[in-house]
Amino acid sequence: MPYFSNKNKKEAFYMVLHYLEDGSITMKLNMGGKTFNEIFYSEIEYKKFILSL
Known part of the structure; x- marks a missing residue:
């Protein structure tokens, strides 16, 4: 897991990506x-x- 150095904190x-059999x-x-849990259908x-991040 990479860490990015900030002046006072890391x-x-x-x-983690999982590619499912149905293509999702x-x-x-x-x-x-910040934690994002998303399901994408394509x-x-x-x-x-x-790209929106």
Whole structure:
């Protein structure tokens, strides 16, 4: 898990993706203390979400 150095604290970043048989993608993303749990029904939806961050 990579750590990014900030002046006074460390922030962790991790992402877990699961590709399911029906083509959907489940994602758990923790970024700077914010956690996102999402289900995407296509890779296009997933890419749009990532680009919106």
